[in-house]
Amino acid sequence: MLAINRYKCCYCGACVGVCPATALELVETWLEMSGDCTECGLCTRICPVGALEVKA
Amino acid sequence: MKCDLAVVGAGPGGSMAAKTAAQAGLEVVLIEKRQEIGDPVRCAEGVSKRGLSDMVKPEPRWISAEVRGARIYAPDGTSIVMSEDKSGTEVGYVLERKIFDRALAMEAARAGARVMVKTRALGLLRKNGTLKGLQAMCMGESLQIEAPLIIGADGVESKVGRWAGIDTALKLKDIESCAQFLLQDNSIDDQYCEFFLGNSIAPAGYVWAFPKGENLANVGLGILGSRSRPGEAVRLLKEFVKTRYPEGKVVEMVVGGDPCSGPIESTTADGVMLVGDAARQTDALTGGGILNAMQAGIIAGDVAAKALAAGDVSRTGLREYETRWRETLGRHIARSFEFKEFFIKLTDDELNQLIGSLRNEDVSNMDLRAMLKVLFRLNPKLRWELRHLVI
Numbered sequence: 001m002l003a004i005n006r007y008k009c010c011y012c013g014a015c016v017g018v019c020p021a022t023a024l025e026l027v028e029t030w031l032e033m034s035g036d037c038t039e040c041g042l043c044t045r046i047c048p049v050g051a052l053e054v055k056a
Numbered sequence: 057m058k059c060d061l062a063v064v065g066a067g068p069g070g071s072m073a074a075k076t077a078a079q080a081g082l083e084v085v086l087i088e089k090r091q092e093i094g095d096p097v098r099c100a101e102g103v104s105k106r107g108l109s110d111m112v113k114p115e116p117r118w119i120s121a122e123v124r125g126a127r128i129y130a131p132d133g134t135s136i137v138m139s140e141d142k143s144g145t146e147v148g149y150v151l152e153r154k155i156f157d158r159a160l161a162m163e164a165a166r167a168g169a170r171v172m173v174k175t176r177a178l179g180l181l182r183k184n185g186t187l188k189g190l191q192a193m194c195m196g197e198s199l200q201i202e203a204p205l206i207i208g209a210d211g212v213e214s215k216v217g218r219w220a221g222i223d224t225a226l227k228l229k230d231i232e233s234c235a236q237f238l239l240q241d242n243s244i245d246d247q248y249c250e251f252f253l254g255n256s257i258a259p260a261g262y263v264w265a266f267p268k269g270e271n272l273a274n275v276g277l278g279i280l281g282s283r284s285r286p287g288e289a290v291r292l293l294k295e296f297v298k299t300r301y302p303e304g305k306v307v308e309m310v311v312g313g314d315p316c317s318g319p320i321e322s323t324t325a326d327g328v329m330l331v332g333d334a335a336r337q338t339d340a341l342t343g344g345g346i347l348n349a350m351q352a353g354i355i356a357g358d359v360a361a362k363a364l365a366a367g368d369v370s371r372t373g374l375r376e377y378e379t380r381w382r383e384t385l386g387r388h389i390a391r392s393f394e395f396k397e398f399f400i401k402l403t404d405d406e407l408n409q410l411i412g413s414l415r416n417e418d419v420s421n422m423d424l425r426a427m428l429k430v431l432f433r434l435n436p437k438l439r440w441e442l443r444h445l446v447i
Binding site for chain 1: 089090091096098174176211212213214215218224225226227228231233234235281284285286287288289290291309310311312313315
């Protein structure tokens with residue numbers, strides 16, 4: 001499951017740009033995740049601040 | 057709500073598109089999901105003076121600093137200087153995007169476009185397969201915007217293209233993970249934009265320091281997504297700042313993803329055009345995207361008016377947009393992409409050698425392209441690997 005650390009997230013949207021499943025959406029400062037997430041982890045790697053993590 | 061054209065995203069690309077279309081007589085609605093246009097910034101804010109002046113009249117209130125040129129540092133610390141004055145280089149002005157973006161949106165409004173903030177596109181409206189407009193949300197309320205034509209200028213996190221069937225998802229090798237501090241430090245050179253190369257400081261990217269006046273600078277870096285780990289961009293930036301500006305004070309933090317994919321296959325669908333970062337129209341080598349977005353926005357706004365007048369907003373009817381942007385900015389982006397693909401493979405030794413090869417050349421009056429030409433002349437390996445390119 002993709003965990004979003006909202007205290008770290010700087011809401012830049014880079015994760016949304018790389019998500020192959022269109023599972024992420026940035027609503028101003030709030031990153032939304034839909035059920036389409038495949039836990040591929042691409043978003044965790046692009047995140048400049050390390051706010052995303054795929055947790056087992 | 058009904059209009060001729062709905063533009064999603066009020067960055068420089070969207071605002072120029074809206075302004076151009078409104079000036080051509082279209083009823084335009086420009087929506088922006090944020091409550092404040094231009095903020096938070098996700099940008100290093102450097103633009104070429106000439107490139108900007110070709111499209112808008114520069115105003116002092118949105119220019120933070122004017123620089124004399126660029127200084128590029130090799131990993132070994134040697135540097136070369138490129139001047140701004142002779143030919144419009146990549147940087148000349150460092151903007152204040154928070155003011156600049158608003159000024160462009162206001163220009164669109166003055167031209168007759170209706171600007172709506174805190175209004176987010178949720179999807180495309182279709183009837184019997186034909187595009188009818190946008191489903192949006194404005195201040196938490198559902199809003200339908202009926203429009204035969206939509207311009208998606210919705211940035212790196214663009215959805216408009218995906219909804220229209222254009223796959224704009226970026227591979228990790230086609231996006232830079234970026235972090236930037238607005239830094240206050242007495243050692244900041246306010247005359248030059250500085251670029252630092254090196255695989256340890258910014259793998260497959262670079263560090264920049266763009267002066268903002270009064271001993272302030274946008275100091276940031278980008279690293280290629282495929283060479284990034286979670287949080288790597290900020291970690292590397294902190295390291296660089298600690299070494300280069302030990303007394304530096306961070307007064308703002310900026311992060312973002314910068315597309316560097318080169319031109320994508322398609323930026324149009326029936327009733328849809330993509331502009332700027334949404335169309336991945338950033339320069340793959342420099343990462344610069346402001347002017348490209350504006351230029352594409354102007355073309356899209358113009359084509360929108362023509363297509364509506366001709367009564368054909370199908371993908372075929374919008375072909376002129378594809379053709380025009382690809383023939384202009386598209387060529388630069390494609391070439392930059394090839395250069396980027398070459399440069400990211402270089403080791404620090406090779407980078408030192410490349411910059412070192414310019415030691416006895418006068419590059420002071422050159423722009424990036426002219427300097428690349430000299431590099432070609434001096435470096436057989438570069439010439440060979442990029443032999444298919446005409447620069």
